[in-house]
Amino acid sequence: MKLVKSLLVVGVAAAVLSGCGGNNDQAANSAASPAASAAASPAASAPAADATTTASIVNQADAFKTAVSENGNWIIAILNDLTVDGEVVVAGEFHDKGDAAKDIYRKIALYAQDADHNITATYTLTVPKFTVKSENLKVQGGTIKGDVYVQANGFTLDKTATVDGNIFYASADFQASAKVDGKVTGEAKVQ
Numbered sequence: 001m002k003l004v005k006s007l008l009v010v011g012v013a014a015a016v017l018s019g020c021g022g023n024n025d026q027a028a029n030s031a032a033s034p035a036a037s038a039a040a041s042p043a044a045s046a047p048a049a050d051a052t053t054t055a056s057i058v059n060q061a062d063a064f065k066t067a068v069s070e071n072g073n074w075i076i077a078i079l080n081d082l083t084v085d086g087e088v089v090v091a092g093e094f095h096d097k098g099d100a101a102k103d104i105y106r107k108i109a110l111y112a113q114d115a116d117h118n119i120t121a122t123y124t125l126t127v128p129k130f131t132v133k134s135e136n137l138k139v140q141g142g143t144i145k146g147d148v149y150v151q152a153n154g155f156t157l158d159k160t161a162t163v164d165g166n167i168f169y170a171s172a173d174f175q176a177s178a179k180v181d182g183k184v185t186g187e188a189k190v191q
Helices: 001-019 036-041 061-068 171-177
Strands: 056-057 075-078 089-090 108-109 110-114 118-124 124-132 137-140 141-152 162-164 168-169 188-190
Touching: 056 061, 061 075, 089 188, 168 171, 171 188
Parallel strands: 056 075, 075 108, 089 124, 108 137, 124 141, 141 162, 141 168, 168 188
Antiparallel strands: 110 118
């Protein structure tokens, strides 16, 4: 039973990541197909030691906090609804696909998708305070339930994402550089 669950997690992870590696306008990645990944062993699908070039797939609060830290990954995907006690700080400079030659970019994926990149499930990240210190962070799919504090340029809330709370910008410049196409249930203002 444990092996079946592990293979299921690998398959879901592959589906999520198959489209998460895209640039700011599209979510596409050359990850293995879910069928091929399901045949792989769980150890073979684990992120590599070089955290800057791989994605972090998490389903626990501590792992999520580590993944979004300055020592984490350029892309973070959750596999289920997740509640994190205390503040979450997204920090550090990362580049698209972990390649220093590419643009500064970071992404948090709060969804699962099929092989055609259609969102098949969305997840809620519940956190009392979500602080953004990484430049060009994109939140895609799902919901952040809690207040978001933006302290960096280029924050993006994709049209498929929701902030069930407020967005507070540390400056007018941070607010001007943000792209909020998703839903915000509270206020979005400089504070």
